[in-house]
Amino acid sequence: MSGSMYGTHFSIATWGESHGPGIGVVIDGCPAGLPLSEEDIQLFLDRRKPGQTRYATPRKESDTVEILSGVFEGRTTGTPISLLVRNTNQHSKDYGNLKDCYRPGHADYTFDAKYGFRDYRGGGRSSGRETIGRVAAGAVAAKILTELGIHIQAYTKAIGPCSIPEASYHMEEIAQNPFHMPNNEMAKQAEEYLDACMQHQDSAGGIIECRITGCPAGLGEPVFDKLDARLAQAVLSIGAVKGIEFGDGFAAAQKSGSTNNDAFRISESGTVAKLTNHAGGILGGISDGSTILFRAAIKPTPSIAQQQNTVTAAHEETSITIHGRHDPIIVPRAVVVVEAMAAITIVDLLFSNLSSRMEYLKKIYFLPDHTEK
Amino acid sequence: MSGSMYGTHFSIATWGESHGPGIGVVIDGCPAGLPLSEEDIQLFLDRRKPGQTRYATPRKESDTVEILSGVFEGRTTGTPISLLVRNTNQHSKDYGNLKDCYRPGHADYTFDAKYGFRDYRGGGRSSGRETIGRVAAGAVAAKILTELGIHIQAYTKAIGPCSIPEASYHMEEIAQNPFHMPNNEMAKQAEEYLDACMQHQDSAGGIIECRITGCPAGLGEPVFDKLDARLAQAVLSIGAVKGIEFGDGFAAAQKSGSTNNDAFRISESGTVAKLTNHAGGILGGISDGSTILFRAAIKPTPSIAQQQNTVTAAHEETSITIHGRHDPIIVPRAVVVVEAMAAITIVDLLFSNLSSRMEYLKKIYFLPDHTEK
């Protein structure tokens, strides 16, 4: 394993370079009997597709998915699901001049340092197109979660300095602006901010927030596979993410125990609930039944048309101006990637939790169709 | 695997409850030939030991480590290293009243929700004593890193509102105050802040920063096992950590590409270097040879003597007052835990990187003692 596989029970192996024949993923561990079609996956892929607004790269890529295995007569069979998206809009020539030169903020130098050479066309494996495999697998994971009543929604909380305070969230507006922000007014301000960035041949970053609802209490494994630890790996593994925080996050570091603790209460339906949710739905690394909430910081797109100092592979100083079709901000397109990684992680921990109690085992293995035999 | 194992190549399995017979760890994958003694490990354990200042629990625990296997004539043999620390100062009676009641901010409720019941004595497996296994394993990992010229140092950047700006760091002062802060003056202010907290039967949180130097460029695996992703899992898996950020972290979300990118340059010794380090030493999830830098947010200790609303296991509302010997802040004692988790992760990725190039394989398997055979 060299980093392109993820998940212990619901395991995925992604592959593909931006300018190779295609991008894809193999999912091993999807339960049998899940209704699944290419449309289910295409819906997710279309959310990350470029060329949809003027704040994203104008490249036109259809990113059409093909299911190569694991589905029969409309349902998953329990065997690996292989998903393929052919690359169709590569302009390799755009990148020829980057062959011997390290773009600041990119992985060009570190790939060379690691492997001795690299596929320099469009970032190769470190391209944003790598996320196609994640999103395709995330669509399958999300389908499993939907069947179990668990829902994941990510959205853009901030673009550059344009940040929406929680009190001003209008969740229904997320689908009404190109940035997936829960506040159309702030989205307008973000547009203006981005227009200014683009005029200066510059780029912007932002913050994505994610909420997971309907998750039973008890998910996450004590110690190293805590729910928050696993979500942190999953989300930090997305290129350009520079930080993650759960619940009150970094703000909690300045609070006192009396203001940070969430008091427990009994809900109207008689279950254990909390008066507040500073913890972000996770206590001791295990879900507590309330909304799981985290935020991820996304750095500004490193590809900018301004001139930048850099060096060549031959260790000579030079300068570089990056032209081409780049996103001035990747935050809106990354929203679905965050959802995908969260979905994959939650499914993996749901499966892990199945063997946490003897009573669960008995529930399954004392089924009539087993015991008769 | 249910979450108490970590690492693919340098793998650890920790175990133990706060009020059971002991706590320990098994390390599988430590190379043969590393000089190792109980003193090496004890030095690390003593850094997390309670009872050393009035800002930590007054419990006296010697936390003496015993090496049970894997070391022969002062060197590691390549076989598993089992480390044991006996529990010696348990006052189980202190916790009897918590048997049926969920402490706010603790894992009591979530353990019950997961497993159906729990070892309620002192938090059981969710106790801070669980970190003994991590620190013991981290001492071994740190010893490997030292042999390779890699150094990890964590310290307290902030306690509550008392935060040290980077310009005021005096690294030599870290060892001169009880909080491991790189600024004795700020440590004094933190003392006053904590005294006030304790007077109000309240607790405090803070921020730990960590620097890794001497790390070769090329560590970290593209996609899911990015260096930052793995460090994020490792650090978020420590109880009470609510967030992590690398380099400029959340601040990068508000910056532009032109101010966030680190320009490359050629160092005096002719190698690739950077003019700045906004990235925190990691590009595309792979180390770039500069200092790796991250910060972790630690929440305030949830155990406070103030009365808090909560519920019982029988789902009745009640209130609770937690007495006992609790740390008003865990940040200073967590510094060495952060170092330990970082060390274990770096070692794991160093080992993973050994098979990244055909030339590395040839370097090892064309050694005379192999080829002769």
Next chain:
Amino acid sequence: MSGSMYGTHFSIATWGESHGPGIGVVIDGCPAGLPLSEEDIQLFLDRRKPGQTRYATPRKESDTVEILSGVFEGRTTGTPISLLVRNTNQHSKDYGNLKDCYRPGHADYTFDAKYGFRDYRGGGRSSGRETIGRVAAGAVAAKILTELGIHIQAYTKAIGPCSIPEASYHMEEIAQNPFHMPNNEMAKQAEEYLDACMQHQDSAGGIIECRITGCPAGLGEPVFDKLDARLAQAVLSIGAVKGIEFGDGFAAAQKSGSTNNDAFRISESGTVAKLTNHAGGILGGISDGSTILFRAAIKPTPSIAQQQNTVTAAHEETSITIHGRHDPIIVPRAVVVVEAMAAITIVDLLFSNLSSRMEYLKKIYFLPDHTEK
């Protein structure tokens, strides 16, 4: 991971050398709520204990187990179970002369070739005492299986040339002779054979057979984690095992399809059954509900008192005579080790199978205590 960890869902990490302070195992992934006591484990350990017959080493080792974690008020808590057996009867001096000399048939040379040096006392990690960790973990796995109605029984089918044909099995006699053979008469012949071996300062091997009953159809994962593939790894990982076969095994290679296929039928209770069991209860790597059956070949003990040619660590030819307290045959003591490895493997695959169907997930996650929240 360097080979001392096993299992993906029910994971164990064993450790310990024959002449170090002790031997043990950490089990991560045991479900909560299993009744477990030290007696449960001791019963298994006592079956492998030496010194019980004159055909085993006369070393007296009490091999008393201590549960260090993971059990509270008589039930497992879901957290790691750490088990410790202290070494008490080491005569390190017995082995001093083996420091620089490679015993034929042992791992002395290969450990040196791998690690550069070795703990030469009693074989160190390659000693038969290493199996204590396996047997202790196997006792826990067997306890889980018993709760689910699955039963594993291994026994000695052959000692040297004294082999019992299946038609002559008397299963009730297994407990009536020192070799755990299902035929007391053949056990007598084996005694004579062993007496002759011992007189010639020689040793013997044999065959262990294992039957697993009550196992539901559907266990084992297609392709690489086939039930037989996993059992093969588990059993071949026991020192001295040189082969494994399932059902008719090597004999099947000489048969035709028409005589090797097992015809299906409907049992009296209306379930799918087979007229014969040439397959050994496994079809396509998945259990078919009938008895799982395999045989393992055990080589003769390599430690013999006859003079043997060998070489020194300094690469000089020499001869060696191995004195000390060695088993003339390890087959009878290995019976429980085979059972243990089978039990651990079956449990691991039972847990893996829990996420094989959407309907299983719904069975667990639509439990009232989850859906209310």
Next chain:
Amino acid sequence: MSGSMYGTHFSIATWGESHGPGIGVVIDGCPAGLPLSEEDIQLFLDRRKPGQTRYATPRKESDTVEILSGVFEGRTTGTPISLLVRNTNQHSKDYGNLKDCYRPGHADYTFDAKYGFRDYRGGGRSSGRETIGRVAAGAVAAKILTELGIHIQAYTKAIGPCSIPEASYHMEEIAQNPFHMPNNEMAKQAEEYLDACMQHQDSAGGIIECRITGCPAGLGEPVFDKLDARLAQAVLSIGAVKGIEFGDGFAAAQKSGSTNNDAFRISESGTVAKLTNHAGGILGGISDGSTILFRAAIKPTPSIAQQQNTVTAAHEETSITIHGRHDPIIVPRAVVVVEAMAAITIVDLLFSNLSSRMEYLKKIYFLPDHTEK
């Protein structure tokens, strides 16, 4: 992970059903810098291709491989290698009558028992076509081994009763007969035996032997990842394999220590060698530098045209006659599959061994290009 992933360091994920769009594999962990072309892989695939002799299914499948990622300018990049073989010669109608009926000796029933339903066309995932992914990955592994001077050769030792004693091996004849037998005369007898089988609408099994030469001493991890244990899992995971033995294997069970032990000697070049190789090149689960040797028992093809008793999915007894294009023996086509699985396993253990000694680490991480930085 549900069984279609294998290997810890050199990891593969295979996928595909016999009658779906295609079959393939993703390899994660191939080192950068290995020369690799589609021809390298096609050579291996052509060895398992059907339709080449009258003793194999007459289906014509081109089984042409496409490299979808991980190779740039003729060399591996260190990122995942995705390989795709489109299915082109499916006759799904052939299998329509098998939809509701369980073929004896096949995985039809066990797949239904596991997943609740199955892709019944041609065996779906349990088809022999599944091995395409293994063979494609094995070609890459074999290429790595060749660069390191390690060579793997499998061949047919026996078909039904036609078994070649080791004294009659003529290795150069392996390539001269359709069965890959090291004795052309015995191959002739096997032809006659198979002709008789086919006349009786019956099938045959056999034994494949495999030799690995050039392997350094020191490979394999003590305890659970012993070299023989891992090879056993790898080979038993191939459909139709019913047993495996190393060196003298089951015959060793009848020998005495004095005749089974291999005496050590010093070779002419001054290295440690053995006078005999009863152990099959493995001591204590670790390679000893001599030839690694194992044998696998392959059952007769279960698909035969004779009428057989069986049951339906609705649990009614019936009989079945299997027509279609089936191999009367799969042994010759399985030879390259055994080689592939052995190659993948050896590479995985070679990589695992890289972190076995501190001196290896220093060899890599003290390279000038690292230490300068």
